[in-house]
Amino acid sequence: MRVVVQRVSSASVVVDSNMVADIQKGLLVLVGIEDADTQEDIDWLVGKIIKIRIFNDENDVMNYSVQDVNGEIIAVSQFTLHAGTKKGNRPSYIKASKPDIAIPLYEKFIATLEREFGNKIQTGIFGADMKVSLLNDGPVTIIMDSKNRE
Template identity: 70%
Template structure:
């Protein structure tokens, strides 16, 4: 599993010209899933996401977490995170999990992240054409791959 985490002062997701998710301070998390992913990847990433000390403290040092600042989350499924560009100029998405594998993992990720955060999170819609709007605060953008945890 791979995530791109962006610290935001605001973010939203629009599908078919309708806003389906909107937050102020928090994180926009883009999630890419591969066939080999499992609950242990979900558990590890969700703990990392809520505990990453990437919000400023009273001294403007990145030293507080999403939990500390009581921030919100928008989670967006994004298969293109696993694009391969080794051959040619057209990305291959063969590594990305197909919906029959990815959807249950995506749903489990939502439940686990909500449990770790202690409140509901907002989401896009799996497989939908989404317009994601954000104001990246910092900017702070972090990429984490659950397969690189050692």
């Protein structure tokens, strides 16, 4: 499982001209799922996401987590995070899970994030054509892959 975590001043997701998610200070998390992902991958990533210290303290040092600043989270499924670009100019998405595997894992990811974070997690709509807007604060963007945790 691969995520891109962006510290945001605000973020939103629109589907078919309808706002489906909207937050202020917090994290926008893009989530890519592959067939080999398990609950162990989810647990590790969720722990990292909610505890990673990328928010500034009173001395302008990144010492606070999203929990510490009472921030919000939007999670958006994004199969293109597993794009293979070694050959040619058209990315290959062969490593990205098909919906029958990805949807249950994505739902488990969201449920785990809600349970551990203690706040409602907003989401995009799996498989939809989403318009994601964000004001990246910093900019701060962190890439994490549960297969590279050692």
